[in-house]
Amino acid sequence: MSELFSNFFSGSIPMEAYLGISLIMFFAGVYGFLTRKSLLMILISIELMLNAADINFVTFNRYLYPERLEGFYFTLFTIAIAACETAVAIAIIINIYRNLNSVEVGNLDQMKE
Amino acid sequence: MDYSSFLQMREELSLIGVMIFLLIFDIFASKNLIKYFQPIAFVLFAVHIILNCVPRDAFEVAGGMFQYHPMQTYIKTILNVGTLIVLLQAHKFLNNEENKIKRGEFYFLIFSTLLGMYLMISSGNFLLFFIGLETASIPMAALVAFDKYKNNAAEAGAKYILSAVFASSISVFGISLIYGSTGTVYFSDLATLITGTPLQIMAFVFFAVGLFFKISLVPFHLWTPDVYEGAQTNITSYLSVISKGSAVFVLFTLLVKVFGNLIDQWQPILWGLAVISITIANIFAIRQKNLKRFLAFSSISQAGYIILAIISGTAIGMTSLVYYVLVYVFSNLAAFGVLSVIEERTGKVALDDYNGLYQTNPRLSFVMMLALFSLAGIPPFAGFFSKFFVFAAAIDQGFYVLVFIALLNTIISLYYYLLVIKAMFLTKSETPIELIKSDFPLKLSLVICTMGIMLIGLFSAIYNQIAVFGFGI
Numbered sequence: 376m377s378e379l380f381s382n383f384f385s386g387s388i389p390m391e392a393y394l395g396i397s398l399i400m401f402f403a404g405v406y407g408f409l410t411r412k413s414l415l416m417i418l419i420s421i422e423l424m425l426n427a428a429d430i431n432f433v434t435f436n437r438y439l440y441p442e443r444l445e446g447f448y449f450t451l452f453t454i455a456i457a458a459c460e461t462a463v464a465i466a467i468i469i470n471i472y473r474n475l476n477s478v479e480v481g482n483l484d485q486m487k488e
Numbered sequence: 489m490d491y492s493s494f495l496q497m498r499e500e501l502s503l504i505g506v507m508i509f510l511l512i513f514d515i516f517a518s519k520n521l522i523k524y525f526q527p528i529a530f531v532l533f534a535v536h537i538i539l540n541c542v543p544r545d546a547f548e549v550a551g552g553m554f555q556y557h558p559m560q561t562y563i564k565t566i567l568n569v570g571t572l573i574v575l576l577q578a579h580k581f582l583n584n585e586e587n588k589i590k591r592g593e594f595y596f597l598i599f600s601t602l603l604g605m606y607l608m609i610s611s612g613n614f615l616l617f618f619i620g621l622e623t624a625s626i627p628m629a630a631l632v633a634f635d636k637y638k639n640n641a642a643e644a645g646a647k648y649i650l651s652a653v654f655a656s657s658i659s660v661f662g663i664s665l666i667y668g669s670t671g672t673v674y675f676s677d678l679a680t681l682i683t684g685t686p687l688q689i690m691a692f693v694f695f696a697v698g699l700f701f702k703i704s705l706v707p708f709h710l711w712t713p714d715v716y717e718g719a720q721t722n723i724t725s726y727l728s729v730i731s732k733g734s735a736v737f738v739l740f741t742l743l744v745k746v747f748g749n750l751i752d753q754w755q756p757i758l759w760g761l762a763v764i765s766i767t768i769a770n771i772f773a774i775r776q777k778n779l780k781r782f783l784a785f786s787s788i789s790q791a792g793y794i795i796l797a798i799i800s801g802t803a804i805g806m807t808s809l810v811y812y813v814l815v816y817v818f819s820n821l822a823a824f825g826v827l828s829v830i831e832e833r834t835g836k837v838a839l840d841d842y843n844g845l846y847q848t849n850p851r852l853s854f855v856m857m858l859a860l861f862s863l864a865g866i867p868p869f870a871g872f873f874s875k876f877f878v879f880a881a882a883i884d885q886g887f888y889v890l891v892f893i894a895l896l897n898t899i900i901s902l903y904y905y906l907l908v909i910k911a912m913f914l915t916k917s918e919t920p921i922e923l924i925k926s927d928f929p930l931k932l933s934l935v936i937c938t939m940g941i942m943l944i945g946l947f948s949a950i951y952n953q954i955a956v957f958g959f960g961i
Contacts, residue, residue, distance in 0.1 A: 401661055408654055417650055424657040431664035440671045449615050449673065453660060456622045460653050463626050467633050467645040474639045483643045486714045 393434040401427035414468045414478045418461065425457045493549050496556070499540045499564055500606050506532045507599045514592030526579055529595055530929070533575065537568045543957065548612065552674055555612035559957040562810055563737045564606060569936075570730050570817040571602055576933035577825045578722035581832055594634065598726065600627040605734035609741075614663045614673040617738070621659070621698060624731065625652045632719040632727070644718025651711045652701065659698025665691035678746045689753050696757070699742070702735040703791050706765040716784035721831050724780060725824030728787040733813040736791070740798045740809055751801060758799045763893055765792030770900045779827055779837050779908070783820070786863060789901060790816060796894060797878045800885040807955040808877035814950075815862065815874040818940030822859035825934050826852050833924050839908065844917035849924055853912040855934050860905040862941045865898055870945035877951070 400423050407420030429450045436446025468478055475482050495501070510529055517525070543558035575598070582591045604623025611617040629652065633645025667673055669688050670681040682688050701708045716724045743754055766789050773785035794816075797809035829852070831837050846853045862871035875898070879891050926934075944950055 404657070408650075414646060414650070421650065421653050421657055424654070425660065428657065428661040428664045431661065432667060435664065435668035435671075439668065443671070445615075445673050446667060449618075449663075449667070452615060452619060456619065456626075459626055460622065460649070463629050464646075464649045464653070467629065467642060467649060470633060470636050470642045471646055474637075474642055483646060485640060485643060486717050 390434055390438040393430060397427040397430040397434070400424075400430070412480055414471070414480060417480070418464050418468070422457060422461065425453060429453050496547055496549055497554060497610075499561075500603060500610075502536050502539060503599060503603055503606065506536050507596060507603070510595050510599075511592060514595075525591055526575075526582065526929075530572070530575065533568075533572055537565065537572065540568070541565045552676055553613040553616050554607075554610055555675070556610055557957070559806070559810070559954075560609050562954055562957070563609060563733070563813065566810070566814050566817055567602065567605060567730050567733055570733070570821060571598065571726070573817075573821045573825070573933045573936060574598070574722055574726045574730070576929040577725070577821070577828055579929040580829070580927050581720065581722060590634070594631070597627040597631050597634075601625075601631070601726075601731070605730070608738050609734055611738075612675050614666070614675075617742075618656075618660060618663065621656060621702070624734070625649075625656065625702070628652075628727065628731065631723045632715055634723060635720055638718075640718035641720065644715045647711050647718075648715045655701035655708065656698045659695050662691045662694025662697070665694065675742075675746050679748060682747060682749050684749055684753070689750065692747055692750055692753065693757075696739075696754075699735055699739045700761065703732055703739065703794075704788055705761045705791055705795070706768050706788065707761075709765070709769070709788050712788060713781045713784040716787075717778060717780045721780065721824060721828035724783075725821055725828065728783070728824070729817050729820050732787065732791060733817065736794045736798065736809060736813065740801075740806060743798065744801050748801075755799055755801075758795050759887070759890055762792045762795035762799065762890060765789065765795065766894055766897045770897050770904070773901070774904045774907075777839050779839055779842070782839065782904070782908070783823060783827070786901070786905075787820065789897070790820075790863065793875060793878055793894060796882040796887070796890065799887060799890070800881045802881065802885065803955075804877075804884055805881040807951065808874070808881045810954050811951055812874040812878055814954075815870040815940070815944055818937045818944065819859050819862035819869075819871055822855055822934060822937035822941060823863065825930065825937060826856040826859070829924060829926055829930055830921060834921055836921060839911055841921060842908065842911045843915040844920035845912040848920045848922060852924065852926075855938055856912060857909050858938060858941050860908055864902045864905040866902075868942075868945070870941050870943075873945040873951075 404420045404424035404427065407423065408417055411417050411420060432446040432450045432453070436443065440446070471483070472478055509532065513528065514525060541561065543561040544556070546557045548555050575595070578594070581587060582594055601624045604620045604625070604627070606620070607616055608620030608624060611620055626649070629645050629649035632648045633641050635641040663673070665687060666678070666682070669685060669691065670678055672678060672681065697708065704712045716728065719727065747754060769785045769788035769792065773782055773789065776782040776785060794809060794812055797805045797812060799805070827837070858869065862869040865871045865875040879894065882891050
């Protein structure tokens with residue numbers, strides 16, 4: 376632990392710090408997905424999860440395999456795909472708002488048995 | 489760099505060609521020509537199928553990122569034929585006044601998802617696999633929400649895209665852990681680098697969620713009934729057959745090719761998933777009153793049976809899997825074809841509405857009966873043989889208890905399939921569905937499906953031909 380702090384203050388951040396942040400982000404996203412009531416907040420939670428994976432890729436690439444670029448490329452593609460997914464999801468959410476005048480999850484219950 | 493190697497990706501290139509041609513045609517064609525949009529699309533797509541149905545030698549493109557194996561031609565052709573049948577069945581729906589303007593989008597979205605599945609099937613790298621997975625699921629959400637004035641469709645679309653992206657973000661987190669522990673995302677390198685460390689096992693579990701979601705096995709199935717009910721019926725059939733068929737193939741190849749060293753870990757996982765998928769889906773299917781929800785649960789239990797082929801991890805398992813998907817395409821699309829035409833004309837989807845269907849629509853109810861018999865696995869039809877081969881593949885590896893549970897469940901499934909047949913043939917009704925005149929494309933699609941159900945089981949040459957390439961990975 377003391378080593379972690381000394382590294383932190385001397386300017387070099389250890390890999391574990393990044394991985395810890397990404398793990399916290401990921402599970403914050405999972406928690407948000409399961410508990411939030413608004414479709415937009417659910418979408419933001421999913422973005423958190425995708426970005427956590429991106430941080431993982433970049434960290435692993437930078438610290439463990441600095442001679443390769445696969446992790447960086449993967450991150451670029453994931454960001455682009457996340458943007459597509461957000462666009463489609465937002466379009467569907469706007470459609471729901473037009474039909475129901477609300478984006479609360481509780482209103483999406485017409486097809487429960 | 490030599491770009492000519494990309495020309496070897498013939499399936500993908502010709503599909504992109506068809507897509508771009510249809511897009512341009514849809515935008516720029518004159519009023520007289522636009523009437524022929526759908527026939528032109530059918531013909532082009534049929535040409536695409538015929539051009540790509542002959543297996544070629546294995547090759548690699550882009551340093552192993554794209555790997556072709558002759559077995560992939562079979563699964564792609566099966567998916568192509570299934571897509572063509574779905575398009576034929578959607579012909580009437582897309583000729584409606586309100587949908588005419590959206591025809592081009594429908595075709596473009598369907599072909600985009602198909603392209604995503606091609607990439608997923610042929611990927612030799614987790615990056616291409618992930619791109620394929622997302623290309624297959626994001627346009628699918630747009631298709632599910634296609635009917636934008638219907639509340640149910642929008643609701644289904646939201647449920648689909650949110651849960652699909654939730655699953656795939658868990659999956660990509662798993663891929664990142666695999667990358668962290670091995671330093672590569674190429675399948676060929678991963679096979680030896682994955683040795684079964686705890687981190688890799690956790691990464692595998694994270695990763696597999698994305699595929700299990702697409703196959704809709706039981707703990708990951710909660711989206712299935714709602715999305716199937718809310719989407720337009722032809723989209724539902726596409727979702728239940730084509731999307732699922734590609735995902736099971738990819739799951740098999742990945743488990744054997746990449747996670748082969750983790751076989752002691754993934755076999756128990758699949759064992760449990762198969763048992764609960766088949767059992768729970770069967771129990772829930774019995775109490776469904778809406779036929780679309782009913783077929784949703786039936787397709788979940790069918791997915792459980794496919795897991796029996798995957799769990800063996802052998803060449804026989806691969807052959808029986810492709811054969812099962814082939815038969816499943818015809819049986820399920822026949823059932824959905826009947827369902828879609830009746831819903832399109834009369835708006836009725838409840839089980840009680842089907843009472844006395846035989847009196848008014850003998851031919852439609854006959855096709856429906858064949859499809860349900862085939863899904864249940866009754867001997868002269870193809871469904872029996874596909875189930876038989878799947879069980880044989882699992883028995884071969886010593887999964888006796890699993891096969892026994894699956895066999896017991898076949899009896900339960902027979903009960904609920906017969907409920908529909910009883911409603912159509914035996915129950916009398918005061919107000920049966922009126923006589924439905926089906927148009928030519930629908931008739932053609934139902935004839936193809938019926939031929940498939942009747943003949944595939946009888947010609948053993950088909951199974952042998954698939955078995956030639958055994959391990960298609």
